[in-house]
Amino acid sequence: MAEKPYGLIATFETPGALMRAAEQVRDAGYRRWDCITPFPIHGLDKAMGVGRSRVPRISLLGGITGFCTGMSMIWFMDSYDYGLTVGGKPLFSPLYAFPVSYELTILFTAFATIGGMFFLNGLPMHYHPVLNYDKIRRGTDDLFFIVIERVDPRFSDDNTRALLAKAGGADITEIEA
């Protein structure tokens, strides 16, 4: 496996240059490729052809779970397991159970959102071929990169290299897997 390179990486100096290049790579029909940027660039997801994030679905599931957990927990404790009459009021009512269920909704949503983000991003992943590139450390500082993977069906060493060069990429380099 070690002989086959992971793909090609090209460097860009400004967010604008990266964005225009990303549009070209997207329009060329590539699928297995990525941008590396030190900060989120507004509109880059569209330029990359990345759809709307699926994190909200996981968050919603988390929120529903949290609310149901709160309500059913309090119902179970106060009305089923050990009923305790407080102030002559009914054993269970969703009104007094609401504040706790509300907080649990938020708590579970937060965990689901962060867990969902990590899951969808495939993190934690401490090893990645891209990190082998010696200039990549400036990708969390002030440089911008486009990586096209070798496994992409449209990848061919010459054409992909030409595309990246035409899009304005500098230092087009092969990365080891």
Next chain:
Amino acid sequence: MSHATETPADAPAILSEVRPALKPRAPMVGHGRSFSWITEKICGIAEEKTPVWWWWCFTAACIVASFTVAGLIYLVSTGVGVWGHRNPVNWAWDIVNFVFWIGIGHAGTLISAILCLLRQKWRTSINRSAEAMTIFAVICAGIFPVFHLGRVWYSWFLFPLPNSNIIWQNYRSPLEWDVFAVSTYGTVSVLFWYVGMIPDLATMRDRFASVGKTIRARVYGIFAMGWRGSGRHWSNYEMAYLILAGISTPLVLSVHTIVSFDFAVSLLPGWHTTIFPPYFVAGAIFSGFGMVLTLVLPLRAVYKLEDLVTQYHIDCMCKITLATGTMVGYAYLMEFFIAWYGANPNESFTFINRAFGPYWWAYFIMVTCNVITPQFFWFKGVRRNTALVFVLSLFVNVGMWFERFVIIATSLARDFLPSSWGYYSPSVVEIFTFFGTFGVFSVLFLLFVRFLPIMAVAELKAVTPQADPHSDVDAGAHGAARTGEHN
């Protein structure tokens, strides 16, 4: 459908008549600093050799924190009677301190969540330190109600865990709601803080790795989760951050609402009022911004961050302090009005007693600090005088502590039956325990300044003009055209 297809054809004709107003905006980062300058500046703070002043401050903070530790050890080994609570004042400094610290935390969440939803870009240079402040303030806050339980080793009874008493918690009690509200608040604040920090931890990992400091690179790398700045990751990350901001907003409002329910749900005159939730939330944000100013202004001076925390940022913070301070002042007035208008003799007595009774001095300090102090922020000259802003922010902190004292102590000391009236004064142990929490807070904050990026590096870069992907194309054509045509 036909509608949708017709509109674009008509639109240009109308749009050509409409000119968006051009409003010059203050730059978020002064002197047009570059991306790498921002990285260098913020990461450099955590990477440099520990400065001498830091050791002095840290030592002093540890000594102050030892007061809390000693006070708590004495309390646990002796009994909760070492605090000054007596009938009828059974809630006193402990709950005052709890509400005070929780309130301070709220500005951090306001800055990180509500200002994020409102797209206030100036939040980026203060949100990290404000979120750190939130977490450390919640830690300080948690100490008091837990130790007020008396037998602190039973504090796990607060949570719905099966125990040998078999009975469960009383979920009709606002105090139990508080347990869930505050622990959720603490947890979500930590998560929000951590998620915001992941890209910056990756930056620090890469910087340590490139100078060959492998161990530090590993440690930061573990917490950075292998973040590599992938565009696909950013898309999910930004969505997750937005959702966290979206849920933290109702969270922060609910936490202080529930804290105010601790009082408002009771039947005590002076506590039993419907104005409490909004009044507490406004007060919390007011006190929190006071504390943010108290923390950020020295940081700005010590680390020469004038290009990142600009005068515009200070203006914004002062204006929010002014707005919330004025709301708090309005709430004080409205409480008096309702006490008179409600024609309940107990209620009117309570409020007259607050202002002119035995605790008149506390009421006087509260009104002076909370209502009069922020009014200085109307003046540009005051806002531009950093030292003066710092001093005024200290007054805000003092005033908000006294607000909680006035609410809690005056109402309890003079309740329904004159035969059970009393006068509360704190014990030495109580005073020292509270004094020590400033040390606990400072120790944590100093460690944060030393080891973590004190500003959101990635977010700061994203609000610079050169981060706009259209800046280098459109600046010539569009920008010039727009300014030219503007009339």
